[in-house]
Amino acid sequence: MAPPHTQEFEDAITVTPISSHTYSAHLSPRWTVGAVPHGGYTMAVLHRLAITHFKHTHPTRHHGDPMPIAMQMNFLRRTNVGRATLIVKDAKLGARTSTIHVTLSQGEPDQDEKPTDRVVGYITVSDPVSEVGLTASSDWTLYPPPPSTRPPEIKETESTESAHSNTDGNSPWVLMKDPFSGFRHVMAHHILYGPPKEHRRRNVGDQWARFHPRGPKGGPARWTTDSMVLLTDIFPHMLTGLDAAAAPSRTGSDGKGSKTPPFWYPTVTLNVDFKRRLPPEGEEWLYSRIILKDVRNGRTDIEVIMMNERGEIVALANQIGLVVSASRNTNGRTLPSAKI
Template structure:
């Protein structure tokens, strides 16, 4: 089965320097998806501990904070790692992603962050039942029925109306609450989904190294407000390519009006998934305040048993999509 490590190979250049190649198929417009980039950081950190600090056996990301300073781009990305603190249980790394500016030819810092590494398989210590329950409670699901499109509460989301622009979403099969089953007490700015990893249409499995991507791939919440007609058409039915294109042609705006770039992303990993991965994960995404073109996201990931796998928070912008598709020179004065 395909995992995210197969999708994005990492190459070691030096003991503290690595490279990856960002592909167009994982982009939003011209910019690699923030979750795709986040997963690349996780893969680099794991590779670094495996190759440079192999005796520590700390291959698992337990906490991550990334700051997205400039847009990334398609092509080679260079990661530089600094060992901030190497500990017996947890090691702290500082990673910086740089890419070459096409016009100046200079390497520019685009994303940087801190990652905490540990051996989750060997964790031991105080464990207590917090009594936490999701509110509102997710609707029940029959995953075998969902595969056949027969679940009472969830159904696979159809083709994104701007699939060419949001190419990164093609690799995840999203199953959302049927519109006629969505309770009135569910906030509008909240999306529940059961997801399958299907890179390039292949059958995949969710593993810990994909969590960065998993927490940043979902139908955009703001589209439910600014583009409700087409977004609702994709919720609760499978659209053929012809039907989706017909919807687009009936609108004055042929492309997505907005782009939602990530400013920063935090990830707290609570559970180690099996090495071979799992088929299904549940993801809840919710925004609490959307104001002045800036908004927050809170993401909760559960496994089939309802156990928390990961928690994530994002800060993001809502800007005109032309900010994505019009590439400018990357220098010290460039903006997102």
């Protein structure tokens, strides 16, 4: 039986053991921005690496049910589509928490050279049995408040496309589309709703998201903890706002009218704090509040607060990114087909 996030996504994040501390993965062309695998997708692969490592090499630790509770990653160089080697170093093996150092390395496409480190960082792991202690609520709340604390009311029809192009007439949410989805392939796997354009802000964004992986093994899906990692790095309307502020849409060089954005926003660091593990059957909707505090000298800071339909925080993320020409993404590389 396919997992709630579909077999398509499961295949895309599969990690295969080579030895006790060495693993391999294949970064899929379906989950890219331009020619580069998406940062959140790469994080999802590394999230799966942590789980695979403990189940493979330390099967009795963390009651046989390891769960990452924090990830701190540095993206050193562009990754590429294809095989990646994943190396794990056990930094600390503890009773309640364990921490591993992970490295994703690759060579350049079509070049016979020694692989270089592309992504490095630390992942801290615990388990539901060991996660005990004080729990206390606070008076914290989202400010400014979102248009609604409920996801859109979808008019379900036989057609998936029409079901997601219409909402209840009283809904404060509208379907959002990325004008550069031909470049940002990863965006095709999500159905996103946000406030109407006239109510959007450039520095504060709200979105409700459903998961819908595209491909022969994809289809309607539910968010799992594995796929939730991906969503911490998905906020197309925020990027589109920056694109529009800097330059108009560009027509791609393929002669078919596909649009290429003026900028690429590569991730430099991405830290994720997991507050709750999603249920085994997954969640249909997840809400994200995205905050962009400043863009300074081509460097961004982005904070993401992710909640379930019950208003519970499930993950917090903080990211440092760059604003560079889109040509930096594609230089010397072949773009995945727009039909992927």
